Structure formats: structure tokens, C-alpha cells
Amino acid sequence: MAPPEKQAEPEELNDVKQPATLAVSNQKGGVGKTTVAVNVAGALNQRGRDVLLVDLDPQGNATEGLGFADAYDAEPPSLFDVLTDSEQRGEIKRLVQDHAEMDVVPSNVDHHHTEREMTHVRRPTEQLSLALEGIGQHYDYVLIDCPPSLGHLTDNALYAAQNLLIPALAESTSKRAVELLFDHVTSIERDFDISIQERAVVANRVEETNEATEMLDWFARAFDDTPRFEVRKRVALQRAHSAGTSLFEYDPEVDMCDVFLDIAATLDEQFGLPPAETAPAREAR
Secondary structure, eight states: OOOOOOOOOHHHHTTOOOOOOOEEESTTSSSHHHHHHHHHHHHHTTOOEEEEEOOOOOHHHHHHHTOOHHTTTTOOSOHHHHHOGHHHHHOOGOOOEEEOOOOEEEEGGGGHHHHGGGGGGGGGGGGGHHHTTTTGGGEEEEEEOOSSSSSSHHHHHHHOOOOOEEEESTTTTHHHHHHHHHHHHHHHHHHHTTTOOEEEEEEEEEEESSHHHHHHHHHHHHHTTTEEEEEOHHHHHHHHHHTTTTHHHHTTTTTTHHHHHHHHHHHHHHHOOOOSOOOOOOOOO
């Protein structure tokens, strides 16, 4: 993956209303992708950013965790239709759900069929990017919560974002998962002549073990030019998910809030956004 290039000046990013878009991806399941995506979104909101979270995972963990279970079970059109039928691409505007901390494009039960159906779609890897063109201008950031697999959906996220935020567990099984992700990203870059930049690596659910220490050392070597963060295991993270919020709404005193705020500040710096104050109250779009 190519090293980061010089970022656009803040006024350039805001004038054209192009959001900073990130794929939150690791094809290994159970690494806490949704937890990282939701809490980074919450941290960006704390910094006054308008954030759209796209739940690209057919399992719908972000959708249900943020309180949109009804949207997950809703009748068409859904994200499935947006990605598999070009005539319904504009329906993505109707799918956006308002949350206290972010807007959400929910997953849907029909989304389980998307991988199969996209084999029949023209330009299958570009469908999410094309759909986001219709709504992205309203946001500072778009975060895409990817499925725990490599396929059409993850390819769509990587192509649309061209920026990568990698959650990973501090355990030895993460090495192979990261290597596979590297190989896949390189393939996407080559096939579409694009550059996908690693913006941050988040070691998630870190505990005080020898294996965790060894893996943190490995992350430091593997991602020597990429900002790295450690999210310690906290019960409050699961409780916040059950409450349908990020940590910032559930309990802003939890120490891991500072880590997510550091991630958000680093992203703002990378994408050239100026310092922001605490978020004002969000208004429904």
C-alpha cells in the first residue's frame, strides 16, 4: 500500500464538500470492527464533525446496535437494492437514519444476497462509490463498516474509501489476517489503478498478556509509518453497544474515550480538517 500523500488544504476539502471516507476492515471475524467504527464515529462527532456510518456488513451489527432493528427487517428498497440495481441507486437518500451521534445507512436482511447478486452487476466494485456520490457532500466523514470477509462488498468499500482503518486483536491469529488484507488491497490497487492508504491501526480488546505484548511489537514493525492505537478491554464498550450509543453517550468518563478522541484527532490532521470544538447538537437532515 502506498505511503500517505500530501493532504488537501482544509478549505479545499470543505469547499467541494468531499467527505473523508474510510473503510473499517479486517476479514477476520470477531475483531470488534463495529465497536471501533461506532466509537470513532462518536469521537468525530465530539469534535464537531458530521459523520455518516454505512453498515456494509450483512450481519447488521452496527444497524441493530445503534437501534435500527426495524430498518434491518424493513421491506425493499434497502442497501441490497441500491448496490444491485442501478435504477434504485438514488434510494440511498431514503435509507439514511438519524442517530444522536451520526447518520446511518443501515444494513438489511436482504443484504445477505448481495455478494451473489453482484456477480451479475456491471462494474460491481464501483456501486457503493456511485451511490455515495448522491449523499456524501453532506458529511465531513463517511465510515464504512465492512463485513468480516473479502469479496464484492469489501471491494466496494475499499474502492469507495481508498482509506483504510484496520481493527485487529492483539493475538497471533491477526498476523495472517493482516497479511491477507495487505495482499487483497494490493490487488485492488493494481486492478483499478488507485492508492489505498492506511490511516490507522487499532489494536482492540488489549489485555495484559505476553501474547498481546508480542503482537503490539509486531504491529509496530508491520505498521511503522501508520498511527497505532490500543483499545483496552472494557465492559462499558459492550454496554454502550447494547444501549445503542458510543461510549461518549453512554459514559464519557471511561478511559477509552481518550483513545478514540486521539484517533479522531489524528484523522482530522491527516485529512486537513482544522481543530474543532465539542460537537453542537445534531439536527436531523
